Amino acid sequence: MKRLIALIRREYWENKGAFRTTPLVIGALNVAFLLMAMFTTAHIDSDLYTFREGIKIMAEQPDALRGTIMYQGMLGSSVLFTVVMSFVIFFYLLGALYDDRKDRSILFWKSLPASDTLTIASKLITAMVLAPLTFLVVMILTHILMAIFGSLMVLSADGNPWSLFLSVVNPFKAWAMIAASWFAQSIWALPVYGWLLLVSAFAPRVPLLFATLPPLIFAILQTWIEFLRTFTLKNNIVGVIGNWLFNSPAILTAEVHDQRGEIALGIPLSDDFDHAVTLANILDRLFSLQMLAGLAVAAVFLTGALWLRHRATDN
């Protein structure tokens, strides 16, 4: 356990930019946009007349409606974090078993009494647990900062931020839901993580190409053959990957249409699962046949990665 923690800490140190700086930048951008919006409002309308009117109209709405808007707004603000985090994890895993082979420091890491299984476990845990945790901490800080600045703005317009928007939502519920969706996504994404680690352990160079080209070529061939056979474009790897993304337990949809906000798990283009953001729907995905198949695929990829890591040296 001590060794595992030391290895995870080492991953954090090596990828501080990805795991700490990146979410901080997104958080800072969120806060900056809010401040810009506030200054714009104050600049155009120095009495804050429009803003005061807006607060008044908002205050007349029922608490429940304001609560829903706040809750959905918090969930929606996670989407940018989720998307960037996915890219961070993607590139982290691609380099995880490749970089030390390239710079030959694998010869040092293999001189320590840590097994290859433990090494791969540390990298997988970093992607599945450490990355969502750091992004979560920064996102919560961002929400708190935005609430503080928003409250100051409302106060300066003689409004009451507490009754207007702070007291109508339980932030812990929103944070818990986002955390649940992220950790569920960690499990949901295991086949992809396994594939990336396998490529990372295998690629002689440019792991990005090795990760993306084979599925792409496979997809093109498969689609073509399927088309020749059935003249349809169903049941191919593109469909599988598309469904994997559409059915993701992470909140990937936050949009406004017909003057109503819509927040959804994944992207509601597939009917396999209910896309409403509830814990039950997240669990429904984790205990599905699709997930089971995904875990089997992940196990194959991870075994391959371990086999390759065991044989890997500096050349």
Place this chain on the structure above:
Amino acid sequence: MTSIISARGLTKRYGRTLAVDHIDLEIPAGRIVGLIGPNGAGKTSALKAILGLATFGGELSVLGKDPSRDRASLMEDVCFIADVAVLPRWIRVWQLIDTTEQIHAGFSRETCMEYLAHTKITPDHKVKQLSKGMVAQLHLALVMAIDARLLVLDEPTLGLDILYRKQFYSNLLNDYFDEDRTILITTHQVEEVEHILTDLVFIQDGKIALESSMEEVERRYLELMVRPEMADQARSLNPIYERELFGRHIFLYDNADREQLEALGEIHTPSVADLFVATMNRGES
């Protein structure tokens, strides 16, 4: 006596070439063994097999374990510096020390810091900020602070200046080495290590060309320096190697009659470097 390293028919193949060609090797505890060979002779391949870093053919047991299967547990008792400058470049010195301490039960932070105190390395340095020689110093400090039964050094002092090289070998001998420990060392700078070695292994084209203790080397091999007029006579006694230096002829003999040679000129124990050159020449002819 139990062997630290025991190999039977050890083989390593890269495609069609045999980098290590059916080597038999026994290294007992408490020895300092120099593994010496020309470039491409198979030294590093053999070391990688011993360290569990490569697959191999034949039988190999290191501290009673199979390195290809039990690398992690083997590394609790084995340290190595495989080639130079393989420390991760992004890491800070304190992070490296912390990680090693957490993972290696036999690591002593105090010892490591003592060695580092003699250098210009500080805990906040990143490895990529250090010169090549400082990286080697750091790696040596880490390794010497680990209480291991087998220490494997592959060109440990490459890139170090002569002061630090001397210092390193004297530390190795005085502070680190004892009868329970075994050191296996490869280097091109044979002159530097020949005084600390207890055993010699020459390797050529993947085969062992010579395996001998230093006492045996001293007993078996003689170097004779003669004037040119005595050269023919010396040549008739079957030297294994001949060279010329400042107009003198120097011959190297394997198991020759000492008294017979003394009559012809000056007798010395050959240096390891000369013995190496002679052995390699004999192997090629």
